[in-house]
Amino acid sequence: MKDGLGPSALGLLALRATRTRGEDQRPRTSIMQSILQDVRYAVRSLLKQPGFTIVAIITLALGIGANTAIFSVVNSVLLRPLPFPQADQLIKVALVNTRLGEDDGVLGVADFLDWRDQNHVFQDLAVFTDSWFSITGDGEPVRVRGAWVTAGFFSTLKAQPLLGRTFVPGDDVKDGPPLVILSHGLWQQRFNSDPQIVNRVVTLNGKSRTIVGVMPPSFSFPPESERSLPGEVELWVVHPLERTQHRGPYYLNGIARLKPGATLEQARSELTNISLSIKQANPLTNADTILAARSLKESMVGNVQRLLFVLLGGVAFVLLIASVNVANLSLSRAARRAPEIAIRRALGAGQGRIIRQLLTESLLLAGAGAIAGVSLAWWGMDVLLAIGSSNLPRLDEVKIDKSVLAFTTVISVLSGLLFGLFPAWQASRVKVNDSLKEARAGGEGRGWRRTRSLLVVTEVALSIVLLAGAGLMLNSFLRLRRVSPGFAPENILTTEIDLSGARYEEPKQMNSFYEQLIERVSHLPGVEAVGVGMSLPPNLLSISDTFTIDGVPVTSGVTDPSVPLLGVSSGYFSALGVPLLAGRNFADTDRLDAPPVVIINETFARRYFPNQNAIGRRLKIGGPERPNNQWMQIVGVSGDVKYGGLETAPEPAFYQPYQQIPWNNSYLVLRARSDPRQLASAVRNAAWSIDKELPVANLKTMEELLSESVARPRFRTFAFLVLGLLALVLAVTGIYAVMSYLVTQRTREFGIRVALGAQRSSVLRLVIRQGMSLALIGVVIGLIAAWALMRLMTSLLYGIESRDPLTFASITILLLAVALVACWLPAHRATKVDPLKALRYE
Numbered sequence: 001m002k003d004g005l006g007p008s009a010l011g012l013l014a015l016r017a018t019r020t021r022g023e024d025q026r027p028r029t030s031i032m033q034s035i036l037q038d039v040r041y042a043v044r045s046l047l048k049q050p051g052f053t054i055v056a057i058i059t060l061a062l063g064i065g066a067n068t069a070i071f072s073v074v075n076s077v078l079l080r081p082l083p084f085p086q087a088d089q090l091i092k093v094a095l096v097n098t099r100l101g102e103d104d105g106v107l108g109v110a111d112f113l114d115w116r117d118q119n120h121v122f123q124d125l126a127v128f129t130d131s132w133f134s135i136t137g138d139g140e141p142v143r144v145r146g147a148w149v150t151a152g153f154f155s156t157l158k159a160q161p162l163l164g165r166t167f168v169p170g171d172d173v174k175d176g177p178p179l180v181i182l183s184h185g186l187w188q189q190r191f192n193s194d195p196q197i198v199n200r201v202v203t204l205n206g207k208s209r210t211i212v213g214v215m216p217p218s219f220s221f222p223p224e225s226e227r228s229l230p231g232e233v234e235l236w237v238v239h240p241l242e243r244t245q246h247r248g249p250y251y252l253n254g255i256a257r258l259k260p261g262a263t264l265e266q267a268r269s270e271l272t273n274i275s276l277s278i279k280q281a282n283p284l285t286n287a288d289t290i291l292a293a294r295s296l297k298e299s300m301v302g303n304v305q306r307l308l309f310v311l312l313g314g315v316a317f318v319l320l321i322a323s324v325n326v327a328n329l330s331l332s333r334a335a336r337r338a339p340e341i342a343i344r345r346a347l348g349a350g351q352g353r354i355i356r357q358l359l360t361e362s363l364l365l366a367g368a369g370a371i372a373g374v375s376l377a378w379w380g381m382d383v384l385l386a387i388g389s390s391n392l393p394r395l396d397e398v399k400i401d402k403s404v405l406a407f408t409t410v411i412s413v414l415s416g417l418l419f420g421l422f423p424a425w426q427a428s429r430v431k432v433n434d435s436l437k438e439a440r441a442g443g444e445g446r447g448w449r450r451t452r453s454l455l456v457v458t459e460v461a462l463s464i465v466l467l468a469g470a471g472l473m474l475n476s477f478l479r480l481r482r483v484s485p486g487f488a489p490e491n492i493l494t495t496e497i498d499l500s501g502a503r504y505e506e507p508k509q510m511n512s513f514y515e516q517l518i519e520r521v522s523h524l525p526g527v528e529a530v531g532v533g534m535s536l537p538p539n540l541l542s543i544s545d546t547f548t549i550d551g552v553p554v555t556s557g558v559t560d561p562s563v564p565l566l567g568v569s570s571g572y573f574s575a576l577g578v579p580l581l582a583g584r585n586f587a588d589t590d591r592l593d594a595p596p597v598v599i600i601n602e603t604f605a606r607r608y609f610p611n612q613n614a615i616g617r618r619l620k621i622g623g624p625e626r627p628n629n630q631w632m633q634i635v636g637v638s639g640d641v642k643y644g645g646l647e648t649a650p651e652p653a654f655y656q657p658y659q660q661i662p663w664n665n666s667y668l669v670l671r672a673r674s675d676p677r678q679l680a681s682a683v684r685n686a687a688w689s690i691d692k693e694l695p696v697a698n699l700k701t702m703e704e705l706l707s708e709s710v711a712r713p714r715f716r717t718f719a720f721l722v723l724g725l726l727a728l729v730l731a732v733t734g735i736y737a738v739m740s741y742l743v744t745q746r747t748r749e750f751g752i753r754v755a756l757g758a759q760r761s762s763v764l765r766l767v768i769r770q771g772m773s774l775a776l777i778g779v780v781i782g783l784i785a786a787w788a789l790m791r792l793m794t795s796l797l798y799g800i801e802s803r804d805p806l807t808f809a810s811i812t813i814l815l816l817a818v819a820l821v822a823c824w825l826p827a828h829r830a831t832k833v834d835p836l837k838a839l840r841y842e
Contacts, residue, residue, distance in 0.1 A: 035360075042361040052333055053365070056326045059733075060369025060415060062726055063322030065376030066315040068400065068408045069384055070719075072377065074308045075407070076398040082297050083218060083397070085158040086257075091122070091267055092299035093254035096292045097561065104299065105292075107252040111278070112150075113243055115254070115291060118274045121267045125256035126152035130222060132665060133235060134498050135190065136693045137203045143498060143695035144186065145231045146204075147222060148239035154181075156257045157221060163187075164198035164213030167238050174242045178209040184217040186234040204237065206501010222253065223300060223393050232396075246625045247285045249545060250562065255296060267293045285546075285625050300393045307716055307796055314469060314723045317462050319415060321727055324459045325734045327419035330362065331452050332741045334423045355424045362420020363413065370412035374400070377408075387718050422451070449742075453774055456738050460778025460815065461785060463731035467811040468786035470724025472797055475807050477717040479799040480710055485538045486641035486650070488577035491528075492669060492702035493676035494536060495683060498695060499664040507592055507662035513690060514658060514666070518569060520686040521670055524679060530670040531572030534663040535564065539709045541643040542665065547654070549608055550618035550631055563604070564643050564653040565621065567661035573638060575669040583615045583636030590657040597657065598632040604652035605637045619654070632656065646709060647798050676701055716796060728818065736822040739771045743826040750830050760831040767830050771823030772816070779812055 046053045081087045093115065094105040107115075112127045119125060126149060133146040154166035162184060171179055180202065182191070191197055200211050220232055258267060271291040279286045294302075377400060385395060497517070504510045514532050522530045535542045544562035570586040572578075581602060590597050598619060605614045618631040640650035658666070668687075672679055684696045707714075743750075750763050790802040800807070 038357050038360040039364070041357065042364050045361060046364065049333065052329060056329055056365050057368045057372055059322045059325050059730065060366060060412075061372035061376055062730070063315075063319035064366075064370050064373030064408060064412055064415065065380060066318050066373075066723065066726065067312075067411055068373055068377035068404060069380040070308075070311050070315045071407050072381060072400050072404045073384065073395075073398050074312050075401075075403055077301050077392070077394045078305060078308055079403075080397070082300075087297065088295070089258040090157070090296035091256045091258060091264065091293050092296045093125075093256055093271065093291060093293050094299075095250065095289050098288050098290055106250045107254050108247050108250045109241060109252065110244060110247045111250075111291070112252060112254060113241065114278050115271070115274055118277065119256075119270070121259060121262045121270045122256040123259045124152050124156040125254065126150045126156045127239070127252040127254050128153055128222060129239075129251050129253060130233065132496070132498050132697070133204045133237070134206070134500055134695045135202065135204060136206070136501075136695075138190070141693050141695040142190070143496070143697040144234035146235040146237060147233050149236050150239050150241060153236065153255075156255055158257075159215065159219050159221075161213035162216040163195070164211070166213055167236075171238045172241050174240050176238065176240055178207060179212050179238045180204060180209040181213040181215060181236045182211060183215055183220070183232070183234045185232070187214045204235075204500075205498070206503055209237065220396075246622065247282060248562075248622065249543060251543070256293075264293065264295065282625065285623060304392060304712075306792070310469075310792060310796065311716070311719055311723075314466055314720065317466050318723055318726050318730070319411060320418075321459055321462045321466075321730045321734075323415045323419040324455050324462070325730050325737075326365065327423055328452055328455045328459075328734055328738060330358075330419060330423040331455070332737070334358065355421075358424035359417070359420050362424070363416040366412045366416030366420075369415070370408055373412075374405070374408055384719070387715060392712065392715070452738050452741075456734055456774045457778040457781065459731050459734045460775050460819070461782035463727040464779055464782025464811065464815060465786045465789060466720075466727040467724045467815060468783075468790055468808060469793060470720040471807040471811045472790060472793060472800060472802060472804060473717045473720040475804065476797040476800050477710070477713050480646055480713055483642075483646045483799075485646060485706065486578060486639055487537065489702040489706055491672045491674065491676050492575065493672060493679055493683065493699065494670075494702060494705065495668050495687075495699045496697045497532070497666050497668055497687065498697070499666075503691070504664055507659075510662045510664055511592065511659050514569065516690050517668065517687060518571065520689065521668065521683055522571070524682050524686065526673050526679060528671045528673055529571050529574035530668070531569040531575040532658055532666045532668055533566060533568040533572045534658070534661075534666050535566050535643055536667040536669070536705070537576070538642045538706060539645045540667070540705070542663075545621050546623055547619050547621055548623050550620075552608075563651060565661075566643075566653060566655045567658040567663050567666075568655050569658050572655075572669060575671045576641070577671070578641055579639040581637045581639060582613075583634070585636060586655075586657045591659045592662075594660070596630050596632040596660050597635045599636040599638055599655040600634055601638050601650075601653045601655075602640050603650045604654060607652055646706075647713075713798070728815065731815070732818045732822045735771060735775060735819050736825065738774075739767065739823050740826040740829075742770070743767060743830045747830075764824075764827045764831050767827035768820070768823045771827070772820060775816060775819040775823075779815060783808060783812065 082090065084090060093107070095107050095111050096105045106129075107127060116125060128147050128149040130145060130147045132143055135142050135144060149167070151167045151169050151172040154161075159166065161181070164181075166181060167179065171177065182197070187193060187197060191200075194200070197211055197214060201208050202211055203209075215236075222233060224231065256267075258264070271293055275286070275290040278291075279289075381398065381400070385398065497514075499510050499513055504513065518530055518532065521527060541564055543565050545565045546562055568586070570588070570590075573580060573585060580599075582605075583599070586597070586599070600614060600619075608614075609617065614634050614637060617634050619634065620626075620629045620631045622629050638655065641653070642648060642650065643653065644651060668683070670676065670679065670683070680699045683699065687694055687696045753763060786808065787803055792802075794802045
């Protein structure tokens, strides 16, 4: 008898059950001894079925590992406090435009000074902005990310130095001492951890500054973000403050610490009052702007909060699918053990005792899955951080700590109960006579089959939800990559040029350098066109400002929005491949002493000069608050170029000749005839031939810049594709396992059908129909759930609706196709059944 119960098997089961009953009847046996007995028996039972055990552990490891990895990111980014004392008292303050619906922004110096002078709620406040700094002398010139900060910066954060001191009140006054504080990393790498570094002089941007302190390795602020420069901050330079006659430009970030007992609502109320007084004094520039406050943590992580919680929900679905998969395997295993359990019940084992024993096995599986899952999470986190966007805040703080391990323990126990409780309860309810009859007949009860079918439907439904999310993310990302940036990105090389220091204090000095650089690079072999610009697409915008159009009256009570202001050379448009739609390009004669001219982009012309010829009209930077600004004549209209990111709509922008708007930090852009990377060394040497101490940084192709600009969408797309793939594999595995078990259980039935004349094709259709009917039911339920849940992803998508019919249809076809394969394999095996062998099966 194959898989049946012979006399010897029944005897062994009876003996085992008798022992179990004896154990149950010994009142002197302690609870701990009883638990240890359950554990020993569970280990023996699992080791006897290594195939089931290994598959279950791997399945659980995938689900638990994914949850551990994503929760470690959520915990570090969203749940853990900022690494500053009393971090909940830290506030971000910004000037926002209420008419445009902004929720974040920057400040001007005038805004900060008005806020500081009228403040009663904050005990410390400061502003900062990140910038590039060139370090010369003491070795090869290097370029590092730093920050301009006011005197209250470190006291606001309650940050203490490792060496020396931080900035103190009075350091940021006009004509104050030029001071700098180093990061721990820069102190080690550039200055060899010199313990006498305090009061040493370093040359930054060509200017001597005195080092007054070194921060500890744990301090890093401001963090790298979507709007900031890349890399960690290496130094902090004191920012001198001087009250100006105009409100702009706007480039500062405000932070503050609440006084003890003060609340965020009180801060917002006071900032509203300050905003009203600023508006009354400056109705032309601050008509619809307001100082807004929110917690510093929210300002840092608020824009990724939805993404991370959606990812956490996604991995929770993966764990549910894994648990359902293991529950299905456990049901099949429990069904095969039904005769054993029935005999144990007949010999006196109670229902609770049976459930406890089977739950012990499930919890052991969950524990092994958790150990394997944490190991996978260690590896998975490295992959996640490697492909993750460098713009995700606090990514360097991600680690598996006690909180993450506690979370893993909890979900492992819950998972063990989830996939173990129902099979254990189902197995404990077996009726002795029915179970033995079914075992001798080689079958199983309807309850087992219904339960397994329900689990398959659940698994498919959960998988459809995850596949819908993955499909939407992939569709969104592909659409984003197809967006035209407004120029031809092929064969373009870019590099940053920083002309800070005493050698370039005068505009003529800066212009002379750029002219020489353009001349030398343009003569390099393989260069088609070359130009310079203060900003670079698709998202490296340096400055925006307001403007006034000659002859257009200023609307009372409305603040004009800031638009990109771009200083470029005449070759900039040719190097990028930006078309000139009307008028002329800049000429060599458009110099500092020539009449000021400007080129506007297509969106600017369409919005502010509808159905008009913009050529010859005039505009100027700023509004009535800057009456002395010169009028600039519009001489051309260019195509739109995106400077705010590929996902943003084209916005009005205007260009000025770089000679008429000197700027010490610009980008060199060259178009090559072939691979532009071959010109990198030549470009660097051309710059150094003019100034050997000039750092030439970030030599990159335009394709690399475009790829970096979509790092965050790529990160979330990759994460959802992994989750969708896991869900698909687990769902298909579940369908295949159930159908394979069904074929095994019905082998005798299929043999009889064939012996009585049934066509093998009819057996094939029978099995496939049963499996696909479960898949179809799961798909319908999953589509309904996805239709309701996908709206949570609306803000994460570009160019596609969260309920895109094409995406839903595609993932449905995909899952049904692989489900058909999963059903066909065991169904094909069923058609190969030999009737004679099947009749002797029992």
